[in-house]
Amino acid sequence: MGHLSNDEFFTKLVELFDSRKGKDHGHIFLTQKRLSYDQPPLPEPTSDTILPDLHPPRPLPVLIRATNGKGKENRAKKIKLSTVVDPEALPAFFERYADVCKAGMTTLKPRDRSKRKTKAKKKKTTTGAVGA
């Protein structure tokens, strides 16, 4: 499957998160790595730069993948998304990515304020220590 554009990736990612909403099991995997395929070749290693990938002549794009982790017998249900983010688009992409993930990851523990309140009522000194 080819790579999606960043916008398409986000709409599909929202769908992927929505598909797990209200369910009591499942996984979503998000992966990121440097895109090293179909890129202009790096300069040959010299005595100065033994590993030419440490300082590439120009920034490389980053590959982002998302999957629901289905495979083997559930191959038909597998959802695989991928997109390539250009280096200059990285900050904007990750801001949007954070929003989508925050909205999608609904089963994580919300910040528990009620507990803190009862604790504060019980022992004022300890909460002071915690706060500091």
Next chain:
Amino acid sequence: MPHYAKSEEWLRESQRLLEARPTTTRITTKYSIKTPKVRKPKPTDAAAEPTTTTAAAAKPARGCLALKTYDPVSGVTLKYRTSKAAEVSRLILCLGKLSRPMAGLPELKDEIMADAPANEEGTPAAEKSEAAATTTSAAPAAQQQPTPAAGGGGKGKKKKGKK
């Protein structure tokens, strides 16, 4: 395969790994939803049994978020795990920070530091540029530092890392 208790430590070590091996290192974020385990009620309090089971049934599914930085070539795996919703956006922005060395861009902090307190720390900045030039040898060496020591002097080191 270290598990870090603090996301800052995970971020710092991942940054080091990415600087040393930017081509092969990948970061996987696993968001998993699990059915909460139903605890067996104690046999002694039989009266409380019905209430505990209903409470367990009503308990919503609990998710958990696991971050893993993995380099298949050197076999280094760095992990961090959380279940707090409050951490999500910060962690994703950490991923964004880590995407900079991945893309081969210079660290953003250095740019900010370069024009902010230039008078205050002229020498450390100069040292840093030197260090950046010799990352080839410096990064893997730094990675081999024993982690327990880093954990002991956590606060001081963290501040150093931020500068």
